[in-house]
Amino acid sequence: MVRASIDYVQYLSDPPFVSGPAPGFAGGPPVNGVPVHPVPMKKGVPIPGAVPLRKLERRSGGRIVAGVAGGIADHLGIDVLKVRVAFTILAAMAGSGIVIYGALWIFTSAGTDTQKPSAAERQRAYGLIALGLGGAAALSWLFSGTAGSVLAPFFVVAIGAALVWREFDSDGPRTVIGLPQRPTVLTWARVVGGATLIILGLGVVVLAQVDLEALRSSLLAVVVTLIGVGLLTVPLWLRMWRALGAERAARIRNDEREEIASHLHDSVLQTLALIQKQSDNPQEVARLARGQERELRKWLFSGGDIDHTSLTEGLKIIAGEVEDQHGVTVRPVTVGDVQLEGEGVENGLPKEAFTALLGATREALVNSAKHSGEKEINLFAEVEGDQVSVFVRDRGVGFDVDAVPEDRQGLAKSIRGRIERRGGRVVVRSDIGKGTEIRVHMPLGDSALKWDQTADRVDNPEEQPQ
Known part of the structure; x- marks a missing residue:
């Protein structure tokens, strides 16, 4: 569906000048009365000038939301604006573009690009996002009579989820909970704001369907159930937490062991190799040994300063x-x-x-x-x-x-x-x-x-x- 929409947008932006193959190509009109037949290509022989398809990866540095549209554009070798227009059209079709975008976000790995999008590109992308959400709401109301009280909370939840997902999907070192190792104020603002939007959207949906008296009883039943499940699964959570701590400690020990091995290789083993070459020169051997002793003592007792x-x-x-x-x-x-x-x-x-x-x-x-x-x-x-x-x-x-x-x-x-x-x-x-x-x-x-x-x-x- 995404590919068909992209092809349609590309057809509208780059219409063909002629119908059918051009003269001189296989299947086209004859040249000087001689028909042109297709030439079979050998398997595995590259076509001169052909651009190989890139692996489908989401853009990392050049993303607006998750980099899905940019990754598809890089994969197909087309303008990213056409892909975003295609997603806008699909989003207006009962929100299918939003579902497809989210699925590609989950199942497609992030790339390693670092080029940031321009301000004009961001403005166009945000405009298309607003157009897609507005089109989905308008078409749903026109054709199915879905009220805005139902669509608005759905869009609020989708926007909140996108804000939270985006922060947990960013590059760089991560903390235990998945956030960047050095989160900024903007990072926390997006996470808290996204979580707030999700809670508000779901709360509106629940309050619109259930009266307050029934809601109070339902919430009490849910809370009691969660407490019971929590008490039953305490041993499981403790075991998982201890396993995570043990794995982290083992990883730290392994890293320290690798660092010590690397330092000993760079210092002691290299000096021993030099001593072997200078074995007939006692003064040089003594100088190398004293120098290595000083370096090793300094490394051991300085704490790696x-x-x-x-x-x-x-x-x-x-x-x-x-x-x-x-x-x-x-x-x-x-x-x-x-x-x-x-x-x-x-x-x-x-x-x-x-x-x-x-x-x-x-x-x-x-x-x-x-x-x-x-x-x-x-x-x-x-x-x-x-x-x-x-x-x-x-x-x-x-x-x-x-x-x-x-x-x-x-x-x-x-x-x-x-x-x-x-x-x-x-x-x-x-x-x-x-x-x-x-x-x-x-x-x-x-x-x-x-x-x-x-x-x-x-x-x-x-x-x-x-």
Whole structure:
């Protein structure tokens, strides 16, 4: 039904100029007296210039309500206004568009786009929403005689549910109850306002159908029933709550274990590898051991405190340490800067994400210094509006990413694992004989990561988001 409505709207906005196939195409008029026959296409052979269909996903950053219309438009490759007009027409048909929109909202996953809609696009969308609701009310009253006292509460409940659903469906880290980890005043206003609209709408429907005396008895029966059900299910709720707490504690312990393993790999194991190479130089071995002892004691007893709060400063310190330990030249270049999140710092990186980004960058530099065979490594960092990107590049021997042994945990644990645990993404590009590039992306705040299709997907077709 949605597809048929979209086709009809597209037909009205882009009418065909000719009826039937054009001359020179299969089934069309002959050219110079010679008929044109269809040419069979081989299965699996791509058509030149054809645009592949995108996966059906709701828009995340560019949504007005839930991003359903935008996701359908992106999937079909058409203007989103046509899809919204189609939903408006369907909404006027006894509210079927509202039901279809809600079903697609529930059963379609959200995308990773971040582009916000313009003010003009929002105004057009809100106008179409009002037109659809008004059309549904008018047509229902004309054809079925449904009174406004019935339709108005239904629309109020639908609007309230949309407000609440939208906040629980937003991107970013979530709390236990499903709200954003750092809810704003506007978030709470939408949730409370939506819940109020739902209660008012349902209350009007109930009061219109039941007299007050019967309503009082019914409410008393419902309350008594709920109390009884609650008493019977107390053990079940307690068990579920304890299981949730145990699962959360296990997840925290596992994250801490992974962090400790990553740090030990980056520090102690790397130092032991250097000591093996310098086994014939007792003075160098002693220097490395003393330095590693000081670093390990500081990490164990400082509580994970960070000496620097600037990404640029931290990258320069890491580059200097790698140069001193491995005898290579690291050339850091930064565009923009971001601070460690704290008092007086807005839109900064949380401590966990900050340390993970620096730790993964250090491990990438160490891997290049040890395995690339090159004496010069390029380090580039860029702070964009919604994410931080770090690139580590060398022109060394390169390697086959799929052929890395399972016991080599540097790439899997110290780089990819520690970044993905904080909501980031790692892309590895390596060509044997041409060098290696490791891209680390970390989101800022509660924003979702932006997928750079023109860069990451072309270079790494296997590294596409799921």
